[in-house]
Amino acid sequence: MIERILDVRLIDNFEWRYLGVIAAILALGVLSIYSITHSVQAGRLPLYARQMVWILFGCAAFAVMLVADYHKIARLAYPLYGIVLVLLVVVLIVGKASRGAQRWIPIGPFAFQPSEFAKLVLVLVLACYYAKAPREGWIQRLVLPALIMAPGLLLILKQPDLGSGLSFLAIYSAMVLVAGVRSKAAGILLLSSLMLFPFAWEALWGSLHDYQRERIMTFVNPAYDQGGKGYHGLQSRIAIGSGELVGKGLYGGTQSQLKFLPEGHTDFVFAVFAEEWGFLGVLGLLALFFGLIMLSMEIAYKAKDVLGALLAAGVIAMIGFSIVVNIGMTAGIFPIVGIPLPLMSYGGSAIVATMAALGLLLNIKRRRLTLFY
Amino acid sequence: MSELGIQQEELQELQRRLTILKIGLCLLMGLLALRLWYLQVREGIYYRDLSQTNRTRAVILEPARGLIYDRNGILLANNVPSFNLYITPEDVKDREALITRLTELIGLDGAVVRKKLAQAGSKLMPRNVKGGLSLRQAALIESHRLDLPGVVIRAESQRNYVHGQEAAHLLGYVGEVSPEQLDRDESQELHQGSIVGQDGAERAYDRFLRGRAGQKVVEVHARGHEIRTVSVKKPEAGDDLYLTIDVRLQKLAEDLLGEEAGAIIALDPTTGEILALASRPVFDPNRLSREMTPKQWEEIVQNEGHPLTNRATQGQYPPGSTFKIVMAAAALETKTVDPSTKVRCTGGFQFGRRLYRDWKAGGHGLMDVNQAIVDSCDVFFYTMGRLMGIETIAAFAGQFGLGHETGIDLPFERIGIVPSPAWKQKARGEVWLPGETISASIGQGYVTVTPIQMAHLIGTVANHGVSFRPRLLRAVVERATGRLQELPAVPRGRLEVKPETLALLRDALAGVVTKGTAQRAKSSFVAIAGKTGTAQASALRPGPGELLPKKLRDHAWFVSYAPADKPRIAVAVLVEHMGHGGSAAAPLAKQLIETFVKLAPREPLIADPETPALSPTVALALPERHD
Structure with missing residues (x-):
């Protein structure tokens, strides 16, 4: 079986496109990271080279998945979720020494970010x-998965980690949507969420950290600029606009090269790309991402069983939401x-988790032909 | 309907719903494309102009380093204002003209400026070219700032060690972060130019002391001068530390060493708290924490006295006769002797073709183990070593903490050598010679220890075999909350030695002071117990009436504790090349111990919540602070 799956001759036209799109996005990511970090800090392993190492790890994860x-992988979903929960607790404990947000577990020279893997595991668990869940009843279809x-x-x-938290909610919502809540249940959800919204907002806003509130406030009103976040x-x-x-x-991006732009290699890598490649380049990149989503959609449509379709939908939601x-x-x-x-920002955990998810998608595609064995 | 049929029906419904997801994502991607078209094409020219006139710049605001106090709240290290000259390479129009002008104005070294400007990193990052300008120099630069594009004077805080060289090794010093340190930094809190602890407590507890940098976004005009502040994120000052040392004992310990090289450590054997830790010769941490020229560095590094070495934790010396504590315990525990076994000392021990001498010509006569410790009889312990063998000696030395780190919270601790045949084979590729066991039996030969190991060892004996990790940090006051967090003692274990053995040892150690080799440590009001040691620094022995050159003379050791019946302080003294432990080291320990007893009650104020002097809120308002 393994030989068959890894056999290059079996890669069909669809799969070449799928792999090509992934490789192209990865390459553009490395290029952008190279562009803004090539001039700094002799001595350390440069960031773009580190990113390439992460991509190698990502390829291994892709191959494993x-x-x-995928039925066997899905069987591990709950144990994996347990491990992820433990790791998330470890992050909170290990992170105690340092102030502010703590998302990483240091392992030797690396830092491991469990929340990235948590997203993929959530997809597995919900799918x-x-x-296996009963097809009726809003408790079974809606409340239990939320729990x-x-x-x-x-x-x-x-x-x-507000970003990963929102990703969690997005994955949940998308899977509820796709897995299907009968209209009555959906109605109850809609109604109750509308009624609960003021209370939920109060609780949510109260639970946010100052810097998160600041970010939201600067978004709503850019003049609100206490910590320089609107900056x-x-x-x-x-950066994006001046790319024209x-x-x-x-290397021509003055915004990113001169460090006006913060986090140019991680969260804001798109701005670096947009400044240096302009709207034409941006269209090309959007087309690549769009292509990736559409190819993934095709896999979801053609999945041979409910589990496969749901897994694919979850992965699409996870990656699509991030993009x-x-x-x-x-x-x-x-x-x-x-x-x-996805696939462009610097960061080992995100790269490995995303490539693992994409490997899982291809897995679903490959097995649709071997329905009953 | 069959099971499979239900599956198929569900699958078809799923596919219908997938379409909703697909449409949603398509719409969102379309929205993004539209937004990007708006930014890049429709408003592109506007943003291009903005990017070309972008003169806002983020400036790092350095945090104030946490303060360091002694156990009673006496200030040891704070921050004072200092004028530093920065140059931003991006804003410099003509580098050579600028350097010439700066040389004229304040006598800067052109080569240093060129080197600083050539450092890797963003050109927008200001380089600290010269620190510690005088007020006059700073004013001179400020008044000429229009001819000096790219030059900025900033008033920043400079680390200041209030008591000068006192406790220098223990406090350490600070300096600009090195590229290697940046590389290893996992916290991501450091940046080029960050000031971090480079040695001592400053280094060990840097994560508490350093604080977090803030950021100021400023608008600058074409020559790089700030016009307007756009936004400010204040830096967060570091946490304050209360060390375990008592500055009065520390000062005394340093004065006792005077000009001699050596180390004195005093600790509380019941908790492991270091009360004083002195090492000589010493460096000036204030000087090291400021700008140093390469030449000044070279002077310090190449100084023959090695002032940067903390002899208390990094100096490795033969323990000499202090090692007999370990030997006596080993001999009793292995039943090589019992307390009444006697050995005749005739002033020498014949082994093979060599005669191993006793320090006392003519010998001590009949000796039991207690008497052998009191008089520091070498022959008795030569005999024990011969009977037990090196492996047993090494095992007991290890149990007493020799050859291991004590775990003191100071960087770069050394561990000395507990020799064994395996060690010699590995380190030198040679076979162990039986005669080397005889030398090791009196703490000579290959055996080396650090003073902190010996302080820890004698403290463990004093504390009935229960040992604690020596530590310097008593409490941390968290700056953000003002919360004072005391650190607990860290137990390291218990000697696997019978209580009777320890009792005999303690009795003998008290005898050393009352009637043995350390009678000069006898105090009129406190019972001191201890062991002298005289460690050979070279194999040369002086002829009659001759005096060896100083650097070949013996090292003097004295390890002690007091009061003998209920110890509260353990002291290790090592003075390099000063000869006999009994005469050169023991009196120093006595003075330290007597002062310690006189200072009682010495319970630190911070342990008492009723005492307002050091409650966290008041500590936060101390006037020495420069935030």
Whole structure:
């Protein structure tokens, strides 16, 4: 079986496109990171080289998720979720020494960010749940999955990591949408959420950290600029806008090269790209992301069973949400919540988790032909 | 309907719903494309202009470093204002003209400026070119600032050690973060130019002391001068530390060493708290924490006295006769002797072809183990070593903490050597010679220890075999909350030695002072117990009436504790090249112990919540602070 799956001759036209799109986005990401960090700090392993190492790890994760039958992977969903919850608790404990947000577990020279993997595991758990759950009843279709999600969500918000928390909610919402709530249940949800909204808002706003409130406030009203957070958003918009139609060329981005733009290699990598490549380059990149989503959609449509379709839908929601929110925040239409751009932002955990998810998708596609064995 | 049929029906419904997700994502992607078209094409020219006139700049605001106090709240290290000259490479129009002008004005070294400006990193990052300008120099620069594009004078805080060289090794010093330190920094809190602890407590507790940098966004005009502040995020000052040392004992310990090289450590054996830790020769932490030229560095590093070495934790010396404490315990525990076994000392021990001498010509006569410690009889312990063998000696030395880190919270602790055949094979590739066991039996030969190990060892004996990790940090006052957090003692374990053995040892150690080799440590009001040591620094022995050159003379040791019946302080003294432990080291320990007893009650004020002097809120309002 494994030999068959790894056999290059079996890669069909669809799969070449799928792999090509992924490789192209990864390459553009490395290029952008190279562009803004190539001049700094002799001595350390440069960031773009580190990113390439992460991509190698990502390829390994991709391969692992591809070869094992996804039904077997899904069987591990709950234990994996347990491990992720433990890791999220570890982050809170290990992170105690340092102030502010703590999202990483240091392992030797690396830092491991469990919340990135938590998203993928949430997809696994929810897909697994819905594949076996009764098809009727709003408690079974809506409330129980929310309860499954809750501990992970709360631990992530406690860090605090607003971006990953929102991703959690997005994955949940998308899977509820796709897995299907009968109209009556959906009605109850809509009604109750409307009624509960004022209370929920109070609780949510109260639980946010000062810097998160600041970010939201600067988004709603850019003049509200206590900590200089609106500065980042403005610099990001200047970077993107000043790229104009054709861009300033590689290394030509004054915004990013001169460090007006913060976090140019991580959350704001899109702004770096947009400044240097212009609107034409941006269209190309959007087309690549769009292509990735559409190819993934095709996999979801053609999945041979409910589990496969749900897994695919969850992965699409996870990646699609990150793409939209990340680009949206750099372009100033969403608040700055700290979500990496899939396959492009610097960061080992995100790269490995995303590539693992994409491997899982291909897995689903590959197995649709071997329905009954 | 079959099971499979239900599956198929559900799948079809899923596919219908997937379409909703697909449409939603398509719409959102479309929205993004539209927004980007708006930013880049429709408003592109506007943003291009903004980017070209972008003169806002983020400036790092350095946090104030936490303050350091002694156990009673006496200030040891604070921050004082200092004028520093920065140059931002991006804003410099003509580098050579600027350097010439600066040289004329305040006598800057052109080579240093060029080197600083050539450092890697963003050109927008101001480089600290010269620190510690005088007020006059700073005023001179400020009045010429229009001819000096890119030059900025900033008033920043400079680390200041209130008591000068006192406790220098223990406090350490601060300096600009090195590229290697930046590389290892996992906290992501450091940046080029950050000031971090480079040695001592400053280094060990840097994570508490350093605080968090803030950021100021400013608008600058074409020559790089700030016009307007756009936004400010204030830096957060570091946390304050209360060390375990008592500055009065520390000062005394340093004065006792005077000009001699050596180390004195006093600790509380019941908690492991360091009360004083002195090392000589010493460096000036104020000087090291300021701008140093490479030449000044070289002077310090190449100084023959190695002032940067903390002899208390990094000096490795043969323990000499202080090692007999370990030997006596080993001999009793292995039943090599019992307390009444006697050995005749005739002033020498014949082994093979060599005669191992006793320090007392003519010998001590009949000796039991107690008497052998009191008089520091070498022959008795030569005999024990011969009977037990090096492996047993090494095992007991290890149990007493020799050859291991004590775990003191100071950087770069050394561990000395507990020799064994395996060690010698590994380190030198040679076979262990039986005669080397005889030398090791009196703490000579390959055996080396650090003074902190010996202080820890004697403290463990004093504390009935229960040992604690030596530590310097008593409490941290968290700056953000004002909360005072006391740190607990860290137990390290218990000697696996019978209580009778320890009792005999303690009795003998008291005898050393009352009737043995350390009678000069006898105090009129406190019972002191201890052991002298005289460690050979070279194999040369002086002829009659001859005096060896100083650097070849013996090191003097004295390890002690008091009061003998209920110890509250343990002291290790090592004075390099001063000869006999009994005459050169023991009197110093006595003075320190007597002062300690006189200072009682010495319970630190911070342990008492009723005492307002050091409650956290008041501590936060101390006037020495420069935030």
